[in-house]
Amino acid sequence: MASLIRTVKGMPPTALFGAAVIAIYVLVAVFAPLLAPYSEREVVGDQYLQWSAQHWLGTDNLGRDMLTRLIFGARNTLAIAFFATALAFVIGTVTGLLAATLGGVVDQVLSRVVDIIMAVPGLIFILLLLTIFGTGIVTLIAVIAVLDSTRVFRLARAVAFGIVAMDYVEAARVRGEGLLWIMRREILPNAAAPLVAEFGMRFCFVFLTIAALSFLGLGIQPPLADWGSMVRENATLITFGDITPLLPAAAIALLTVAVNFVVDWILHKVSGMKD
Amino acid sequence: MTGIARLVLQRLGLGLVTLLIVSVLIFWSVELLPGDAAQEILGQSATPETVAALRHQLNLDQPPMTRYTHWLQAMAHGDFGTSIANGLPVSKLISERLGNTLFLAAFAGIIAVPLALMLGILAALLRNSLFDRAASIFTLTAISFPEFFVAYILILFLSVKLGLFPSISNITPSTDFAERIYRSFLPALALTLAITAHIMRMTRAALINLFSLPYIEMARLKGASQGRVVMVHALRNALAPIVNVVVLNLAYLVTGVVIVEVVFVYPGFGRLLVDSVSKRDVPVVQAICLIISMTYILLNLFADIVSIVSNPRLMHAK
Numbered sequence: 001m002a003s004l005i006r007t008v009k010g011m012p013p014t015a016l017f018g019a020a021v022i023a024i025y026v027l028v029a030v031f032a033p034l035l036a037p038y039s040e041r042e043v044v045g046d047q048y049l050q051w052s053a054q055h056w057l058g059t060d061n062l063g064r065d066m067l068t069r070l071i072f073g074a075r076n077t078l079a080i081a082f083f084a085t086a087l088a089f090v091i092g093t094v095t096g097l098l099a100a101t102l103g104g105v106v107d108q109v110l111s112r113v114v115d116i117i118m119a120v121p122g123l124i125f126i127l128l129l130l131t132i133f134g135t136g137i138v139t140l141i142a143v144i145a146v147l148d149s150t151r152v153f154r155l156a157r158a159v160a161f162g163i164v165a166m167d168y169v170e171a172a173r174v175r176g177e178g179l180l181w182i183m184r185r186e187i188l189p190n191a192a193a194p195l196v197a198e199f200g201m202r203f204c205f206v207f208l209t210i211a212a213l214s215f216l217g218l219g220i221q222p223p224l225a226d227w228g229s230m231v232r233e234n235a236t237l238i239t240f241g242d243i244t245p246l247l248p249a250a251a252i253a254l255l256t257v258a259v260n261f262v263v264d265w266i267l268h269k270v271s272g273m274k275d
Numbered sequence: 276m277t278g279i280a281r282l283v284l285q286r287l288g289l290g291l292v293t294l295l296i297v298s299v300l301i302f303w304s305v306e307l308l309p310g311d312a313a314q315e316i317l318g319q320s321a322t323p324e325t326v327a328a329l330r331h332q333l334n335l336d337q338p339p340m341t342r343y344t345h346w347l348q349a350m351a352h353g354d355f356g357t358s359i360a361n362g363l364p365v366s367k368l369i370s371e372r373l374g375n376t377l378f379l380a381a382f383a384g385i386i387a388v389p390l391a392l393m394l395g396i397l398a399a400l401l402r403n404s405l406f407d408r409a410a411s412i413f414t415l416t417a418i419s420f421p422e423f424f425v426a427y428i429l430i431l432f433l434s435v436k437l438g439l440f441p442s443i444s445n446i447t448p449s450t451d452f453a454e455r456i457y458r459s460f461l462p463a464l465a466l467t468l469a470i471t472a473h474i475m476r477m478t479r480a481a482l483i484n485l486f487s488l489p490y491i492e493m494a495r496l497k498g499a500s501q502g503r504v505v506m507v508h509a510l511r512n513a514l515a516p517i518v519n520v521v522v523l524n525l526a527y528l529v530t531g532v533v534i535v536e537v538v539f540v541y542p543g544f545g546r547l548l549v550d551s552v553s554k555r556d557v558p559v560v561q562a563i564c565l566i567i568s569m570t571y572i573l574l575n576l577f578a579d580i581v582s583i584v585s586n587p588r589l590m591h592a593k
């Protein structure tokens with residue numbers, strides 16, 4: 001606890017702001033059913049009602065409460081982005097460490113596969129795969145995780161290559177430790193710091209990708225509330241000068257800015273650089 | 276053969292191989308479907324006749340290798356097959372929209388690239404000044420914003436509140452050039468904001484790296500003017516990374532354009548792609564993906580070759 005307080009005190013204002021925003025988002029996402037005035041799919045009034053005491057942010061294109069949808073949107077959007085990023089990290093780290101530890105043919109094959117996948121622009125590849133597999137949450141998470149794991153693979157492999165050359169890894173090998181043991185106990189702990197910073201950046205990227213896909217109507221499907229599709233469904237309001245549909249977009253932007261601030265700070269701390 | 280020529284040829288060969296493998300990947304992606312692709316695309320309610328018809332249309336009744344060579348041959352001759360959704364030739368659907376998209380991307384690129392380079396160089400020179408800090412906050416925010424957010428903010432202020440530009444880019448083949456520029460101004464501006472931030476950030480980083488090198492300090496110590504240090508000493512070595520950044524962002528334009536086109540109802544081929552994905556119109560999606568990937572790979576190839584050619588160390592054969 002004391003070290004936590006010391007860390008918080010040492011944070012620059014931007015990182016502090018970022019951390020606070022992330023904390024609030026997580027709380028909202030976790031306690032969504034308690035905070036929201038109505039339920040996610042309930043039609044509570046006419047379409048496109050103005051802001052009022054009953055409906056703080058008015059109602060959407062189907063007469064559902066906007067504030068409620070916004071709160072549940074935090075839960076759905078964050079959870080899906082988090083799972084996709086986590087899965088990408090599991091796949092990317094395991095294959096990356098395997099490539100670095102085993103080297104040779106395994107490394108060559110994995111690296112060439114990753115090169116090919118990265119030669120195609122990400123969004124295009126995702127759209128191609130969604131055409132084939134259809135849209136759905138599981139497909140969405142799997143497709144994004146597999147494609148995004150290529151970047152994690154490159155980082156994990158590069159970091160692990162430096163570690164594999166260390167004497168203690170050689171010592172473990174000579175001792176006769178198994179491959180998994182070496183990867184988990186000798187390499188992973190030493191590769192953790194850069195991977196954690198990367199997690200923040202990848203999360204932002206995945207989060208924006210999912211928001212973009214949902215905005216295009218190809219990501220999270222109705223009736224689940226989600227920020228990207230909320231913007232799309234209510235966009236006509238903007239042409240009447242109503243800013244309500246911009247709120248979910250602003251919520252996305254605020255979170256990515258916040259995560260970027262925190263990642264920037266972590267990177268400075270890790271690298272010890274001023275710039 | 277000089278070292279440079281060999282390196283360039285090697286890189287070209289590698290690019291060609293990548294293109295071929297990517298084409299195989301895009302073609303074979305349909306095979307990833309468990310069971311019958313036609314059945315899967317049409318859904319459970321399809322009659323056996325329609326499934327058989329689609330199988331025939333997608334040539335699924337022939338062996339994969341024959342299909343792939345036929346497909347590649349046809350693509351090379353500009354025949355992209357027929358759309359499943361409306362039976363029109365894919366090349367017809369794509370051709371006009373491709374022109375519109377290229378127009379939009381060029382419009383954004385022509386404004387963004389010089390602007391971003393200037394701002395990036397300025398930020399690197401005035402490092403840690405008020406301008407640099409403001410620019411860094413601006414770029415970080417612009418990068419964090421989803422494209423559709425920026426696009427709708429532009430619509431809200433420049434179109435709805437001020438009434439300066441139309442919020443819908445209604446462009447037909449008969450629209451003349453000036454009108455075209457006017458109607459596509461907002462989408463171009465949205466794209467410009469996105470890539471300016473990226474290019475500027477990376478130009479600044481590349482130059483700051485260079486400025487810390489001893490030979491720049493040497494140039495300063497011997498009394499070279501600030502302008503000479505930047506133009507003669509720094510920029511030449513920064514050329515490769517900067518060209519890389521610019522090309523990467525032009526490649527990004529190719530995908531960023533998808534969302535902006537949807538927001539502004541711009542008749543480009545990003546919107547065609549999105550529509551085709553939701554209709555699961557495989558031939559159209561394959562054709563567009565192939566064209567976009569080709570552009571992307573060729574742009575990256577170009578950046579690599581520029582960085583090889585601009586490296587003075589490779590100029591003289593050892």
